[in-house]
Amino acid sequence: MAEAVQNARAVRGWSRSSPRPFGALLWALPPIAALALFFLYPLALVVQQSFQPDTGGTSFQPYADVFASEAFRHALWTTVWLALASTAGCLVLGFLLALVIAFVPFPGAKAVARFIDVYLSFPSFLITLALLFIYGTTGIIGSFQFLTTPWGVLLAEVTYFTPFVMRPLLAAFSQLDTAQLEAASSLGARAPRIIRQVILPEALPALAAGGSLVLVLCLNEFGIVLFTGAKGVTTLPMLVYSKAILESDYPGACVVAVVNVLISVGLYGLYRVVSRRAGA
């Protein structure tokens, strides 16, 4: 019998434990070709166009123009500080809320966890749409121009992205052995100390992974900013849109796009390294 199996394997070829490296590479080619044609080649064209000013030729002129403009430097600064502040807010809020759901469970805590999953499938601009009713010109709280300031965008981003931190945290908390908490508490540790010395070290990988993902998503966020309709708040993705679609300045838009891609991809690479180290 064993011999027959051996023979069958020899005749039928390979299984996953002994892949034919060449054949496997061949099978990977079609999806890579599709990705190259529809994603990598367009990106390469954007980089190429960022070196081609409207006057013709190839030069660094678009970069010099964009870097010299006040609007770009302002947008870069706004994007970075908004993303950092939103990430910090999401981490603090997400940690607190996940802590309550996991360790001070109440009836309906499961439903709340499921609500968060559903929440993640809604588009981000819905939050801004709701805030328009609450803080807008004829809103519930009154007509002060809160939404057209960066603080309105910050509030919307914290609201929308906090669940992205809570989900990995809840997954990590569900694997934490509650006997550790009981032991710490029976030895006389109070809640703040248990959080600091038992829960926080366990949650760090999930916090790092969720936080860096949210940082990248905030750097790339467009819908929230677009819906506030604020002229005062311009981020890099917003600048790409307004340069390309409203001003038809394609070389300029491509320069801003290249800068934005470099920042986001760099941070996302860092996120992948961190989350792989953390095993998340």
Place this chain on the structure above:
Amino acid sequence: MLVHNRKAKWAVWAVFLLLFLPLFALPLLVVLGASFATHWSGVLPSGLTTANYRAATRGEALQALTTSLVTAVTASLFALAVGTWAALAAAALKKRHRRILDALFVLPVAVPSVVVGLSVLVAFSQPPILLNGTRWIVILAHTVLVTAFAYQSVSAALVRLDPAYEQAAASLGAPPAYVLWRVRLPLLLPSLTAAAGLCFALSMGELSATMMLYPPDWTPLPVLIYAATDRGALFIGSAVAVVLMAATLIALFAVSRVRTKASYR
């Protein structure tokens, strides 16, 4: 577990509700409430009506709903095909090659979607492939954006798959194609449908790339909502947003039904 004192427990829950309700439940309730109103200047909306929904389910809005559904279904199917193929191919590769493929296929998550929109616009407005002004440019951009998520969830499921089944099938003489079709894909079905649901939801709500390249005769729902709020028709915009949310939820629910059926096999 963490808090044993009864009073302290209630205090913690009160703080939780005070943070959770205004931040997460209120926005959705506000949009829902506004979709039934004509004015909102006090605490509660006033001038209750269903006229917003009548406007949101006919003419331009109905067309946008079909546009969004067609775009999301087509983009999800393409993304699922490419993402599954790539994940299956990656699983057969050596570790070094697999990591390259992983990095390539998650790259669209890191690149801002506005930039994906810009790059697709730049690339397909010039020969050899001219797609600008057609519906295919929107579908293409959505496919690029959601393929990364399909790839990630299918390859995560492949890691968890027990290799004993396919090894048993192969040792009994099943050729690789048969093993794939009759053993691996059925075992992967729950994660495939979950990935399809995720892709569909993301594509339904996609705004950034779409704003860069939609042609006038192919306007998905998010663009219509933006257009409505931009000209000040907030209440009709909310009704359209509720239609968008409902369509997404119904699709997610249908997909989760498929999943439970499959797991009883």
